[in-house]
Amino acid sequence: MTITVKALQKTGPDQPFQVADLERRDVGPRDVLIDIKAAGICHSDIHTIRNEWGEAHFPLTVGHEIAGVVEAVGAEVSGFAVGDRVGVGCLVNSCGECDACAQGEEQECSGGKGKKVGTYNSVDVDGSVTQGGYAQKVVVDDRFVLRVPDALDFAQAAPLLCAGITTYSPIARWNVGEGTKVAVLGLGGLGHMGVQIAAAKGADVTVLSRTLAKEETALKLGASRVRATTEDGFFRTHRGEFDFILNTISADIPVDDCLGLLRPRGVMAVVGLPPEQQPVGFNALINGSKVIAGSNIGGIRETQEMLDFCAEHGLGSWVETIGIDDVDAAYDRVVAGDVLFRFVIDTATFEDAPVG
Template sequence: MIKTLGYAAYKAKDALAPFTFERRDPRDHDVVIETKYCGICHSDVHQARDEWGGSVFPMVPGHEIVGVVTEVGAGVTKFKVGDRVGVGCFVDSCRTCEYCRQGLEQYCTQGITATYNGYERDGTTLSQGGYSSAIVVDENYVLRVPDKLPLDAAAPLLCAGITLYSPLVHWKAGPGKKVAIIGLGGLGHMGVKLAHAMGAEVTVLSQSLRKQDDGKRLGADHFYATSDKETFKKLAGTFDLIINTVSAPMDWNAYLGLLKVDGTMVVVGIPEGEVPVGAFSLVIGRRSLAGSMIGGIQETQEMLDFCGKHGIVSDIETIAINQVNEAYERVVASDVRYRFVIDLETLKSAGAGF
């Protein structure tokens, strides 16, 4: 077994604290990864605080993981020691259902094995995430990080990046398409960068104009404040595709009115409560309301390669592991531009608390 250092929530709503646990020794197709950096996703906060229900403890969060391969199993063919790699939101799936066979493992009918806050395929071993010194993952669920991308800023691509890339590709964002991104946060800023690189005309819809300069710097062609009611009149019937990254309560019907005929609004931010949608918002204009969840392994690799080609990474603020609880509060307060990334080298320091 591999002794591993990490930070964990011992129970719901507890502050994260030092935690020592064991990873399995590598099996034939396993890759052992020394974790270098791990992004902080808002879903980490939700799950560590059991805000969605069903959380299991102790919990080591983190599913935006990048690092270096330190050991491989006897049967590994895809990676070697020294490779720069990443691990995203899941580390296994059934591999046999129709969706796994299509490379859509995120929709596995038997359920994915989440990188953390779940159980491995044996049904008893807790999966633990990337706020840790190492992780052991089957090679088929490991991604290759392009050499051109800095590891720290590439970490959020493993969740925030693919969460936006997948719907942009699926709904064919590109030249001649008008795309709106609701919210300019950890997810939204990646949507702006990716849609711009794909050649779409990109608009940011944000509560205020406070981040307008950032939006334009990231690649937005237009920026509007949704607190201004005139915005919804001016932009009615404008967009082919709207991606909603916001999990706060909002009137989805108003945003559906901004779609063209046959336009689609895709939800990737998950509100805590149910959101009412009126039939007329969809019927008038033959509009669609859809959802999207991360991407499969093949698509995630495609996303990383696309980002390598275009030099796309997340805008980050790097922190030490013992700053994670402060970072959680700042995530909730939207006080980060645009993603916290933990430097896991700080686990080795005396200040980490081990």
């Protein structure tokens, strides 16, 4: 048996979104059926469904920032009950047996039976292509369901399942906290969460942007100051100023110059993914014994830790809520940088929408 729900789909990269019937699998013994209340729009959704990264499987429903309410649970599920507030992020399965999975780092699953499976556009264990959260409901293995604390509004919580954990994980890994001088490079969907989280951990946060246009907003988010990287002599003036740089920019940057902003043994954690390769001079790393590190979302355990941390400290994504008819236009606005800071789809707008 299957469950039929309404979902936003594209049949090709240049086609508009349309409402379609989507078949979800029936609830198995270890499954949770979630009535989706909010679905965040991530730039990865745009890259994928516009086939900018290649290998998009159409027709396709994207969305890996999902928040909602449990509608049903399988017979073997003990951790969740009908009515619970829950969320789903970028993963819906992993092998559960490799070293990474055993350590709670499912995002680094090395494969095997039941390999790592993304929330959308990924081949599931049954050979089907996963379909994401721009829909009324989703069925997910209970191992990949998160609890959304009562303090978090669904619309604010949904983007945390990607943007929140993407920035929280490297901040936690590199022990950012009291006494740490942090620079957040870029103030977009990722950067605005990085500022909030680092500041809540007690760090002194500086936002680095091309201009001072977002200075007022950055200060409201918890930054102590904003610096414009286009100022004359910027990289010389601020050389050796920071312990930690969170690079959220998905575009070319002068990597060696940015590394020069770090103190000896400083770390630049990269979470933005530019389309082009970035050149790195080894001398910029060796001189000062500096580190450049990548970070890929986080495991389920750490994602829950992030949600609880955000609830405890009153943090959430800054969002603009839209209906299902607004998504095509929202994509163009995301690409143009015209949103503070995330769009979230109110899935209640599916209710009266005709299919087709």
